[in-house]
Amino acid sequence: MNTPSKRTQISITVNGKTYSRDVEARRTLADFLREDLGLTGTHIGCEHGACGACTVTVDGMLARSCLTLASQMDGCEIRTVEGLSGPNGLHPIQAAFKEHHALQCGYCTPGFLVTAAAMLEETQDPTEGQVRDWLSGNICRCTGYQFIVDAVLSAAETMRSETEERDAS
């Protein structure tokens, strides 16, 4: 058996705040976020990268925190569901999830929110097909996806009109 005691020092920025920690080399990013930083919004659904509940962004790229080691994250910037809302309140995607009943048990929701927010940064005017494609790596057992898709399309519209308003003013 491998000796589990190997540890490494990392400096990691999560939702804009930088943490220096000594972590066991095998510790997953998900466990690090949840247990070491207390950011329990990131959920563990399968621990083999298939369900998407643990999705976070690492330097802007979507990543499965259950398959990522915290020790690999030295110098990286992470965004979790807790980092979506800002000083002005909910991110449009969060507000749209509530408005469209896009969650039931809420367990998969953080992964969907992080994925959808990343998508909307890349694609401002997605089609339903694009939304479904982007979300196809996240499993939801409650909603049947329809209201999630509606929420993402609606959030995209909100964000476009916000951008137009900003540009106009």
Place this chain on the structure above:
Amino acid sequence: MGQFGKRQVRAEDDRLITGRGCYIDDITLPNMAHIVVVRSQAAHARITVDTSDARALDGVIAVFTAEDLPEAARILPDCHPNPALTNPRGPSVLANGLVRYVGEPIAAIVAENRYIAEDAAELVQVDYETEAAVIDLEKALTKQSARVHEDLPSNLAALINIATGNADSAFAKAHCVVKERLEIQRGAGQAMETRGVVAHWNRFEDRMVVWNVSQVPYVHRTAIANALGLPERQVQVQNPDVGGGFGYKGLTYTEDILVPVVARQLDRPVKWIEDRREHLIASYHERTQIHELEMATTEDGTILGIRGRFYHDTGAYTPWGPVVPLLTAVNIPGPYRVPNYAVQCDIVYTNTTPVAPVRGAGRPQACYVTERLLDRVGKELGIDPAALRKRNLITAEEYPYDVGFISRDGTRRTYDSGNVPALLDRALEILDYDNTLADCAKLRTEGRYRGIGIACCVEDTGLGPFEEVGMSIEADGSVTVRMGTPSQGQGQKTSFAQVAADILGVPFDKVKVLTGNTDLVRYSIGTFASRAGVVTGSAVSIAANQLKERACAIGAVLLQTSPEELDLKDGKVVLKADETRSIDLAQIVHTSLGESGNPLPLPDFGPGMSTTASFSPPTNTFATGCHAALVEVDPATCKVEILRYIAVEDFGNLINPLIVDGQVIGGVSLGVGNTFFEKAVYDSEGQILTGTFMDYLVATSMDVPRVEIDHLSTPSPLNPLGMKGAGQGGTIPVPAVISSAVENALEPFGVHLCAVPFSESDLFQNLRNDDSKSTRKSA
């Protein structure tokens, strides 16, 4: 006010969308130890277990095997005993010398953290002396078969016979008799949150406190109290946010007993969180049945009878009596007139994961077989599928309808209200049936294969015996509702607040619903079988009306009028004739409580604005539905595209149509999985081959069609709000509808579908197999 019936967004969501939910794995307690369960790798074996290396690992606190458990905590009780199950067998909490399925718990490692516990689990040495495994459902009943339980004469757990009329004489005079052999494969609930338990001994209150993800915390309270030899008052069970239930979390599992026992013995808080592989192999499965059924009709397709036999795979144990096969057996007649019925069910043990209800609970199988038989009759007699169904549906005038036999709850099975012909008409209207049929025919001449499927179903919902609700108007005039049915995502905190808000005349956001704690009300049954909305919702309305009556009585004294002249509105007791004359509810509460040290000012009403109420439905209320689908199949690739999916439901009166629609679409999503993907696969030695989400596939955003929903309502006469349960209606008809549509699309190729799930590869094989145009042996 008008909260009842409003598409109210949920009170639950703000925490959940910002990452501030609190699920079982988010609970940490000081000095908490972690449990990892060592599970059987063999389907049937005698075992010897050596835990010495594991115990020696640094950071391991203890290792438990069967002999470390107190006598009362060694066998899992059947929390729902039923005399129809003649040979029940419950699993050992930790296997005692013998394992009967892959995944059965053998030992529990307790360590300082999960990583160390996982390391130690690898060090537990289990010697398996394997025995022949019973895997094939039909061979299990042959004389030569090995036995899952050696003390039983065979692998038969029970025989159930359900009958009415005289099926044999009906068949003797039938014009048309069709016969089918139909298979439904094993799937699983697979909530996104796996199971988990946290337990600790509360020294101050001298009792065991358990957090778990159960749908039935009060059932767990009883089971844990018995296992620990404690009175129930010394056990508290709480549910945090729960990440999905789907029925199979409605049972007591071995770990639900094990974890509190470990916490008690070590006098330390402990946590156990199941991983997904464990969840796939050891959380209960459902659906495997093989049906050999016949349907007899007249020349015009009027059903004369259904008869036959089906085999139900219950896995290695019977954790919830015979409920699943019993539900299948009583649901086969569905919303149709079936005057003569005789079906036998063999409940069979196999060396596989135990079987218990998963959303739908025996009814998807029932709907599937009946609708497949109807499709065969339609083909034999050349009758349009919609017309055939309409001919046989119980008409609105025939309700209440006596089905002719005893139901799951021991009462005469009587459909309380319904109008399924109207649901069918509405579904056909939404589909634009005649034009769509013509389109399909035209496209077929162009080499494009579209087909329509239709199915109708009933669902027994809102079953007894009762639910209890506590309710208070607080000093600030807000309302607190306390109840026993926990939420796994159904939005109880929203729906029940809507019911109370209307009756008490307060804004929705002034009502706080509390659940998930066995201290809140004294007794409860639980959230399953589409019952919480109906039974708890009714109790909420009764409690709210009691408080309303008391508020008006106190208001009448203060306003010097009679209670009949008063109403509750905008947080006040108001005089109906002159709403400017009113008293705040806060003032009513204040008056009812009096002043410290003084006598109660109004002693006739007792102190405070708090009450409890319970509701006990006389029997089930029956929800009904009609689903229809339009699909296109590419015969070259066998890719199935669901172009339209229509669900017309009758759930009686709806508290919150937004939440109900969510239930319907989510239900359809599971049904789509049951139709195409979801299959727990065992090899001939009982090794489970679907231990990851790469192997056990569920529907994704690419697979579930947009669902077009409509609701028609025949309010139930069996509860004060006229409600029917909505939790499973979305799931039940889906495999029947899509099978029918795909078969219809591929009619020119003579494809005959007899099994679900069927993958595109199964369909491809089926289409190219000249000898047998069926998916009978889809693997």
